Amino acid sequence: MSDLTAIIAGRGALPAHLARVMAARGLPFLVAEIEGAGMVPEEGWEVVPFALERLALLFDLFHDRGVTRVVLAGAMTRPRLEPERIDPKTAILLPRILPALGQGDDAALRAVIALIEEEGLCVIGAETVAPDLLPDAGVLTATRPCAADEADTARAAAIVSALGAADVGQGAVVAQGLCLSVETLPGTDAMLDWVAEIAGACRPDPDGPGGVFYKAAKPGQERRVDLPVIGPTTVEAAHRAGLAGIAIEAGGVMVLDPVRTCARADALGMFLWVRAP
Template sequence: MNDLTAIIAGRGVLPVHLARTLAAQGAPFLVAEIEGAGFAASAEPGWTVEPFALERLALLFDMLHDRGVTRVVLAGGLTRPRLEPERIDPKTAQLLPRILPALGQGDDATLRAVIALFEDEGLTVVGADAVAPDLLPAPGVQTYVQPSQADMGDADRAARIVATLGAADVGQGAVVAQGLCLAVETLPGTDAMLDWVAQVAGACRPDPNGARGVFYKAPKPEQDRRVDLPAIGPATVEAAHRAGLAGIVIEAGGVMILDAEATRARADALDLFLWVRSP
């Protein structure tokens, strides 16, 4: 691989995983860190890290071209930005009419607009799984704990709910117990949803001794899978355990597992199942 790859790095461990993968492959790369993302603290010797501000997006494009970047991968979390007008440079100001309308819509619309900007600059946008295919696990139950028939029924119900949510560009996850939807993922994200379930949802289960429920996660039906592909990790397992759930179900081929070995080990330790479910 001779193409120079730029990792557009937001928060979290995914950009670090991609950088380590490319380094292990001997593939040339640089990291463009979104201001405040915190990537630099995890950077290893020899990595090139260039910070940038969203208000100066056009200057990022100039830097990528100057360095000879041919493809980019967008990775990591990003809070919906509040742009500071006084920081916007003239070239970036010309891009705003293409971005601002999308910011008022869902995440998918915003990300599609961002992808279009990179592509118009002649850059190839690839997904994180194209750089690190190991992030997508094979179908099957990953843990020694297996889902019950009731859990499988709850997963089916949750999958239908998430498909409906995703079609409206709302969220990528839901919690279902005993056939009832206890919570759905919205803008605050997975952690906020599972924290809410931990606080109040215990009283919502009709049978206190029945199925404890599942957390189901999948990409939106029409989303561009090169960006915002959902992911889980050890912290997700911890949050599902605090919520009193029996396990986690993810769509095969559509949800990444970050630090897969640690994630499976933590699920085993907490007696939760982790099921990679075929659509």
């Protein structure tokens, strides 16, 4: 079989979603799952595990199988390399990857993309496979943000823009004008869990606006990979944190399973706002 798309799968639900979309459309694909990602494949999927220490061998497999396109999906944990596992061909590539791994996520991903493209493979964004992942601007729920929510969102957007310029994070929580937390390497779930623990003590008015979780792409980031993703579990986590709703950057954040995500937000009385930049 030729002209395959390879899904390089990290953690989370996005890789499986893309695989389901491609399977439903009859498009040939294989899944290259980074070790430890924990993907549960469905019947008929070809899943090939790989480790960064053997990246060159993965490229060889792609060429042998006729892969022409690659989509990177899911969270990628920075690996702790095991030198004894590195094959000679990958050893030639690692000096180009290792310096980038010590920088921000965007720098690391740009280095990986450059290697993939040098192999003659086309890197595409997840939204190319599943365009419905990027919703149009507007409020997607019955509950709408109030004036205080809009002000908190504007404050959070400014914070995320500053964080993103430093290649640090893609999200922030603001309540009553105060930043309760920002997203760093542990990710969105860890941030919202922490807010859930401390939120009550941090809000000046316990009975005032609950606050907003805002998420956006980093300014100037490579948008074919690492676009932020939210879904039903994000809504649940934001609710546990006592927040009034979630706002995301239009065109910069993917919504996984949008029907279920919006339905869960509606059930919890929360808003989901796709905010134009």
